[in-house]
Amino acid sequence: MNNQQQIQVLFRKYLTGDYSPEELDILLDYFQLERDDHTLTARLVEELQSDIAPEKIPAITKLADGIGQRIFEQVHAPRKKSISMLRRIAAAVLLIGFIGSGILYYYNYNSNLKQRELVSKYGDDVMPGSMRATLITDDGSEVSLDQAQTGIRVAQKLQYSDGTPLQISPTKYATLKTPNGGQYRVELADGTVVWLNAASSLRYPLTFDGVQRDVTLTGEAYFEVSHQNGKPFVVHANGQYVKVLGTKFNINDYDGTIPGVTTLLEGKVEIESKATLQKQVLTPGQQAVVSKQSIQIKAVPDVSDFAAWREGYFIRTAVTLSEIIPELERWYDVTFEIGSQPSARAYIALNREAKLSTILDALTLNYGVKFKIEGRRVVVME
Structure with a gap:
């Protein structure tokens, strides 16, 4: 049982009152709530232990709103949020959805223990995306990548992250391409790691032989660039060039999407607009919005939000x-x-x-x- 499944089980036990003090501590710690916060859901427990009536739904929804307000206040507290905190906030927000409008799931679970999947009131449900991508070589050959793998890397030759070799024709360049509902990770020959989001592509050489390290991006990707003195790393996106020496940043620049957005988490990058040839330098905590007319620089309170998709x-x-x-x-x-x-x-x-x-x-x-x-x-x- 993974951590998420454990929390789901503990929450169901909490709703029925069948939990130990230790289990309550685990649940409250996961959502970063104080022990007395569980009184917020006391009435919810009472309602869920009886048959639900239509006139009771507004009261339960109001209760969920109260929990949501506490989370909102926690989110907007004047302090920096870590990725760990963001995970818990996201889980708590989903919990509100479960309380406020996912009551059908709870009742299906109680009335039929064999039916543990969410019954969608919207129609046929849709599963989330997963690790899906295609690798394309210069001669047009395509390989569908293993969904069970965590990514690929360029070593002596192309291989999966665990060292399993990729059966692919010899090539100087490769293109990693994700469909809608897919994402994938690649470690380049210089040690740079790139996370590619859905409906995106990254073209890169198997070796960086020139005076700079050039890759071409369409869509969205998060980069952790390996530092190399005198050999900058350059991302050619749809509307911009991003030049770096060693840094962490996110680019969102889909084909046909104006403007393109680059968000800097660490280091320093230079942004150049393809349309105007204007250049701007980003420092950590800043974001460049690149349109056909200009580059606008703005401060972003939580730049990690824009890279949270890879988490x-x-x-x-x-x-x-x-x-x-x-x-x-x-x-x-x-x-x-x-x-x-x-x-x-x-x-x-x-x-x-x-x-x-x-x-x-x-x-x-x-x-x-x-x-x-x-x-x-x-x-x-x-």
Whole structure:
């Protein structure tokens, strides 16, 4: 049983009152709550132990909102959040979705112990993305990469991260390409590590022989660049060049997406616009928004939010529904159809391993809209 499954089991036991003090401590510690915070859910426990009536749903929803407010206050406390903290916040936000609109799951679990999968009220559910990618050589040969592997690396030749050789034709360049609903990791010949997000591609040489290390990116990737004196690392993206010596940064620059965004976590990078040839230098905590007209530099309170996808989370502050939808479309390989756009902005912390229905529960709570899943189409209803 992994950690997430253990927490789910403990939460179910907590709802029924069948838990030990030690189990309660584990649960509260996971969500970083004080022991007296469990009184918030006392009424929820009482309601869930009896048959639910329609008139009781508003009270339960209000209770979930109360928990959500506490999490919101914790999130916006004036201190730096670590990735560990972000994991717990994301889990807690999903917990709210479970309480507020996932009650059907609890009752299905109690009434039929064999039925442990979430029954989606939106229609057929959609599973999240996974480790999926294709490797393409110069001659056009393609290899579908093993989904059970954690990534690939360039050593004497191309191989999986565990050393298993890749059966591929000889090539000077390779292109790692992920579909919608896929992501993958590659360690380049110089030791640079790149995490490639969904619907993205990275073209790179098997050896860096020139005066600089050049790669070409379409889409989104997180880079941890190995330092080499006098040999800069240059990313050629759709609307920009990013030149570095050794650093950690995230680039989001999908084909046809204007503007492209580069977020710097560590080190220093130089951004050059392909359209205007304007150059700007980024320092840690800054973000460059590159359009066809200019490069805009802005400070970002939590730059780690923009790289949290490689840790398994969508995390954004003060984001609208329309701003988060493109990421969900790429990861779940679906298309959203939305009429009038809700103007509300919300703090979003979503687990990329969750089913789409669980994500929609959280979005409903944050934006007050309803959804319907029709195959690979998600209809947003007012």
